[in-house]
Amino acid sequence: MPFGNLTYLVGLIVALLIYSAVGTVFRTLYLLLLSLGFLGYISPESLVILLLVSSLSYACYSGMRGQTNRSLWFFLGVAINLTGLFFFREFSIRESWSISSYSVEYALIAVGISFYSLQNLGVLIKEKLQPSAMTIPFTDFMLFSAFFPKIISGPLLRHENFLPQLSPDRNIDWVPGIQRILFGIVKKTVIADRLAYLVNHNFETVDPTGWNNLIVAHLFALQLYFDFSGYTDIALGSARLFGFKLTENFNFPLRATSITEFWRRWHISLTSWLRDFVYTPVAFGLRGSVLGILLAILITFALSGIWHGLALTFIIYACTHAAYLMGEFLLRDFRMKIKVVVGKSVFNLLGWFLTVNLVSISFLFFRSTSCIDALDRIGHVFSCSNFFPSNWKSGFIYKIAVGGDQQNIFNLSITLALTFTVLLAEKYVYRRLESNKIRVGLMVLFMVSIGLFGVFTDLDKFIYGQF
Amino acid sequence: MNNLIRIALAGSISGVILFGVEKLVTHYLKENKNSKTSYVVAANLSYDALFLGHCMPAFTVSPNAFDSVTGMNSFNLAQLEASYAENLIMLHLYLMNNPTPEYLFLSATPESFDRNFNDFHAYRYAQFLDDTLVRSIVELEDPEFYRWSFLPYMKFGFYNSEISFNALQGWKHKRNNRSKPYFTDGLELPKDELGNRPFEKLSYAKAYQFTWDETLAEYFDRIVKMAQDHGITIILFETPLNKELSNPDMLPNRKEYLSRIDSIADKNKLRFWRFDESELTESLENYYSTLNLKYPAVLRFSKELGERFKEEYGGDRTKRNE
Numbered sequence: 111m112p113f114g115n116l117t118y119l120v121g122l123i124v125a126l127l128i129y130s131a132v133g134t135v136f137r138t139l140y141l142l143l144l145s146l147g148f149l150g151y152i153s154p155e156s157l158v159i160l161l162l163v164s165s166l167s168y169a170c171y172s173g174m175r176g177q178t179n180r181s182l183w184f185f186l187g188v189a190i191n192l193t194g195l196f197f198f199r200e201f202s203i204r205e206s207w208s209i210s211s212y213s214v215e216y217a218l219i220a221v222g223i224s225f226y227s228l229q230n231l232g233v234l235i236k237e238k239l240q241p242s243a244m245t246i247p248f249t250d251f252m253l254f255s256a257f258f259p260k261i262i263s264g265p266l267l268r269h270e271n272f273l274p275q276l277s278p279d280r281n282i283d284w285v286p287g288i289q290r291i292l293f294g295i296v297k298k299t300v301i302a303d304r305l306a307y308l309v310n311h312n313f314e315t316v317d318p319t320g321w322n323n324l325i326v327a328h329l330f331a332l333q334l335y336f337d338f339s340g341y342t343d344i345a346l347g348s349a350r351l352f353g354f355k356l357t358e359n360f361n362f363p364l365r366a367t368s369i370t371e372f373w374r375r376w377h378i379s380l381t382s383w384l385r386d387f388v389y390t391p392v393a394f395g396l397r398g399s400v401l402g403i404l405l406a407i408l409i410t411f412a413l414s415g416i417w418h419g420l421a422l423t424f425i426i427y428a429c430t431h432a433a434y435l436m437g438e439f440l441l442r443d444f445r446m447k448i449k450v451v452v453g454k455s456v457f458n459l460l461g462w463f464l465t466v467n468l469v470s471i472s473f474l475f476f477r478s479t480s481c482i483d484a485l486d487r488i489g490h491v492f493s494c495s496n497f498f499p500s501n502w503k504s505g506f507i508y509k510i511a512v513g514g515d516q517q518n519i520f521n522l523s524i525t526l527a528l529t530f531t532v533l534l535a536e537k538y539v540y541r542r543l544e545s546n547k548i549r550v551g552l553m554v555l556f557m558v559s560i561g562l563f564g565v566f567t568d569l570d571k572f573i574y575g576q577f
Numbered sequence: 578m579n580n581l582i583r584i585a586l587a588g589s590i591s592g593v594i595l596f597g598v599e600k601l602v603t604h605y606l607k608e609n610k611n612s613k614t615s616y617v618v619a620a621n622l623s624y625d626a627l628f629l630g631h632c633m634p635a636f637t638v639s640p641n642a643f644d645s646v647t648g649m650n651s652f653n654l655a656q657l658e659a660s661y662a663e664n665l666i667m668l669h670l671y672l673m674n675n676p677t678p679e680y681l682f683l684s685a686t687p688e689s690f691d692r693n694f695n696d697f698h699a700y701r702y703a704q705f706l707d708d709t710l711v712r713s714i715v716e717l718e719d720p721e722f723y724r725w726s727f728l729p730y731m732k733f734g735f736y737n738s739e740i741s742f743n744a745l746q747g748w749k750h751k752r753n754n755r756s757k758p759y760f761t762d763g764l765e766l767p768k769d770e771l772g773n774r775p776f777e778k779l780s781y782a783k784a785y786q787f788t789w790d791e792t793l794a795e796y797f798d799r800i801v802k803m804a805q806d807h808g809i810t811i812i813l814f815e816t817p818l819n820k821e822l823s824n825p826d827m828l829p830n831r832k833e834y835l836s837r838i839d840s841i842a843d844k845n846k847l848r849f850w851r852f853d854e855s856e857l858t859e860s861l862e863n864y865y866s867t868l869n870l871k872y873p874a875v876l877r878f879s880k881e882l883g884e885r886f887k888e889e890y891g892g893d894r895t896k897r898n899e
Contacts, residue, residue: 550586566734
């Protein structure tokens with residue numbers, strides 16, 4: 111899939127040069143044609159499906175703008191998007207789903223449908239609840255669906271944020287864009303794909319010690335974060351080149367001190383969509399009672415799991431988080447008391463420790479090929495008898511490093527050092543990336559790191575490319 | 578300062594840094610005595626016989642044991658999962674930088690003509706991309722790596738996990754003035770580990786069908802021609818395969834592949850030595866993995882190979898030369 115690799119970057123520069131030459135009036139049309147061309151280049155079938163689903167959605171939206179049969183058009187639009195989402199996506203990935211093998215090449219039938227169908231639903235629901243005075247033009251609606259930087263894995267856009275940016279006088283904002291893209295490539299090639307090597311090997315068999323399974327879970331959490339946030343940086347940076355500021359998807363989630371906070375920081379565009387269109391209406395419908403809130407959490411997360419794919423592992427992963435959140439909600443008074451007793455700093459430190467471990471353990475469901483495999487690993491994590499390896503060198507380090515050679519240990523050390531350096535420095539880096547002045551030192555650091563430590567074989571394969 | 582100038586500056590500085598690191602890494606990789614490619618290029622070697630092939634000979638032939646029987650001075654140039662393309666490069670580098678050996682023991686097995694067993698590892702030759710033959714083979718065998726290799730440092734950066742440590746080790750070897758590799762005769766078998774490791778399991782799928790690869794066969798022909806052009810006597814050989822595995826139920830087309838190798842040997846007037854009847858093949862006790870012998874068995878086999886060599890070429894080196 112041409113995203114983030116050399117072909118993509120060269121294409122992006124050419125597209126940007128043409129864009130700056132095109133008159134401001136035609137820029138939206140140019141971006142639409144560019145986006146459709148990009149999708150057609152990745153997968154012609156996906157282009158046909160997008161044109162079909164989004165055109166029909168627009169027809170329903172237009173029907174709703176008429177004053178008669180609004181509900182009928184609404185339900186028809188919802189049915190079209192949900193059918194499209196589940197039929198085409200499940201049809202395309204049923205035989206291919208596997209994070210471990212990155213089998214995205216088999217999942218190219220309905221690229222992006224998980225994202226644009228939810229976007230379309232968002233437009234319809236908003237129109238149903240709060241009809242807008244302005245009608246969205248067809249080209250704007252189609253660009254909203256097909257906009258190329260976010261087509262593969264989001265972020266999920268809201269039309270109320272995106273469409274106002276289509277004004278003809280928007281500026282090309284290429285400096286922060288280019289810096290963001292480069293940082294995304296660092297995250298992907300220097301961190302995520304180096305971690306992927308360790309994670310993939312260690313997931314081949316379930317280790318008998320709890321400690322190893324726990325560490326592997328943490329490594330996968332790091333891999334997933336850097337892979338997805340690296341992709342997001344490339345997507346947001348690409349959009350920024352054309353003057354668009356898309357929704358941020360991450361806000362340093364691995365620094366969260368509670369599960370509630372984690373979900374405010376992780377995959378923000380999806381969780382905020384679910385919050386606004388599922389959780390809030392359900393909780394409100396159940397009058398905000400304790401039971402209503404618990405039910406709303408469960409329904410929201412179950413839908414989130416189903417959105418990831420009709421696999422039991424995803425549904426259990428999502429329900430695990432629902433259980434965490436319910437626990438936090440029910441224990442909120444008790445937690446407050448503990449906070450008063452131990453102090454804010456210690457409370458936050460404990461909260462962070464617990465959150466990071468609980469999230470990583472839940473990712474075992476996300477990553478494992480079956481629930482049995484995941485449960486087996488989790489069983490070992492919570493086993494008291496065989497938690498630590500009897501021999502730390504051969505039982506832990508050599509296994510995590512995928513071998514006991516000096517070279518394996520060296521590579522493991524480099525990977526961990528790079529991971530934690532970026533993890534600690536990313537907040538500082540992001541602040542500087544927003545500058546309108548090219549940061550020469552950072553750019554050099556990025557380019558040299560990619561050259562020295564990057565992994566280039568899976569540059570265009572992203573974990574969330576499969577959803 | 579204009580942003581475009583800043584980008585150009587950042588690109589130039591990065592390019593210069595990466596170019597500098599590339600020079601440094603090239604230098605230290607060539608100093609790494611544990612890398613067989615660098616070893617044969619850097620050291621002025623004068624071996625009588627070379628063993629060439631993939632992991633089977635790399636882990637199964639002890640030149641020291643062989644030499645103890647034949648009185649020769651030999652070295653094992655075989656490498657883990659190295660295809661004939663790699664063997665060709667290795668022989669080429671050796672012959673370019675050292676006196677011509679008398680004998681070449683070239684491993685020829687059904688596995689060595691099957692891509693599922695042996696592949697090309699471009700990073701082993703990254704420091705020799707200036708060489709025309711190396712470059713042409715790398716271009717054919719790993720085109721993606723080859724395309725990247727024109728960017729500063731990318732010939733090392735593309736497979737940096739395989740390179741960085743070796744460069745550091747090269748720096749250490751240079752600092753310590755090391756002249757010999759860790760595996761002094763090229764047999765890549767850690768003695769302590771192998772003596773104790775029990776047989777794991779047969780890793781072949783039952784009824785595995787070999788797939789003949791014509792490109793590998795072409796590389797094989799080129800190795801033979803290169804060696805013959807230098808007047809080297811070539812002996813094809815297969816290390817002992819345990820009886821359980823050589824059974825037609827396990828490997829149905831093994832016999833057919835061995836016949837093919839026989840034909841190639843006949844066409845080139847080469848000897849093809851097999852050890853199907855060796856006592857070593859009788860028991861899995863002699864093996865630690867499907868294809869590889871334990872250390873004591875390696876010594877026995879290498880001596881057996883030496884005995885066979887003595888039988889066919891004579892025990893006295895001076896007489897052989899006559």
